[in-house]
Amino acid sequence: MLTIKPTDDDFDIVFLSGWKSPEHDFIWSLGPVNIMNIPLGHGSKYRGINLKIKIEINVPLTASNPNGSRLTFMLGGTVLLEQTVRGRTRIILHAPAAVTEPRLNILHINNHDSASIDGMALGFQLYAIEIEEVPMLSQGEVLAFGRGSPYTSLLGPGWKDPEEGFCWSTGKESKLTLFFEPEACFHDEAEGVRVAEIALSLSFHDRNDPELRHWHIIDVMIEQLLLYRQIHPGIGALVQIRVYVPLRSEATQHLRLIDHGATSPARLGNDVNDHTVLGFQLVTLELVRLFTLPCAEMGEMAALFLPESPLSLSIDGGRTNAA
Incomplete structure (x- = not known):
């Protein structure tokens, strides 16, 4: 740098x-x-x-x-x-x-x-x-986002300074830019759409009181295209989510990670003096594979991008309710 x-x-x-x-x-x-x-x-x-x-x-x-x-x-x-x-x-x-x-x-x-x-x-x-x-993604490589990692250069607006082993998202929306090898993104429209399968490891550490029901709805989007939506409890477990990104010959992809449950330690009762709005901890990212989704299977794309959730999702002032 x-x-x-x-x-x-x-x-x-x-x-x-x-x-x-x-x-x-x-x-x-x-x-x-x-x-x-x-x-x-x-x-x-x-x-x-x-x-x-x-x-x-x-x-x-x-x-x-x-x-x-x-x-x-x-x-x-x-x-x-x-x-x-x-x-x-x-x-x-x-x-x-x-x-x-x-x-x-x-x-x-x-x-x-x-x-x-x-x-x-x-x-x-x-x-x-x-x-x-900024490094480009290689299939199978695991990118860490802790302090001192070269991959923190992929982080856009909406992140705190990296800490040991992870980086906090701040506010409701955080942005992450991914660069792919141009050759890997090339596809023929007649054959289908080139898709990248991305694995994100996140952690939530905002639940101080076990009786406090605080949940996070996580959206992953490219511009206005919703790629992923799931609900996660605000506990300390490491969660891996899979996102399928349609490349369409674009080597640069700007992901929007939206946490509808982002809140401050003060609101949660963990630290009455800390009003920083925090969402999740980004730990790692992996490009699992690149594949072409054939045109004949385009009707299944919505199901591929938006896996069904056993929970009904509702947003209420940053709180969510399980079915």
Whole structure:
């Protein structure tokens, strides 16, 4: 992983337009469009088929801009992320696998809510950029997500800092980006859909009182496609869930892990002073196999993706009820 700051002497990211001169340990964006050139891919020291770009910025909250700024991040003309930023924030972008051409290295940041500060249209303060190579999945390999693991680079928004042996999800939704070998994803539509079988090992440690009936409904989605839904009790047992991801020749897949039972230790009575909303502990991930689902079996896809549960699922303010 490489960390570079705009005030470093060897800072080799070129600010093309929409920036002030560097000052102290940051640089101000100027106006609604901010453009920089990031040397990625062949011929640069930031090599790798898949790269994660972390951008540390600060959006000051002012009287004219009390709610922060809505920012759109585009690399090579492709929108990677749109997010409203308030205060100091770390933005996480996943660069496309094809960042080998110069035109794909141009990063545009569109600021839809730049504010007037000292008579200038200032947007945000850029503090640092980290570029990290992200590993691709190999069949049969078990990826651990504890402290010091290289696979924590797959974690997007919605996670705490990794601990020994696992990583907590925070809030209701956490994102996980998976990269597959492009050759493994190729398929012929006439033959069927290429599918990856993924095994996720999760643990729940929120039930302090054995009489407290607290449950978690876990959804796994790609965009709005629901791949998995199951109910799990909030006890300390390690649970393995199977998710079937339709690849459709897409080597990069962004999983949304939604925990409808995420809550805080304070609400559970474990620690009255801890109001951090926690969901589950992500322990490991394994690519079990890649296979092609024939067109003749497409009618069975829903049953494959959504295994039947013996429990009726209902959501009530983060609580669930068993049948």
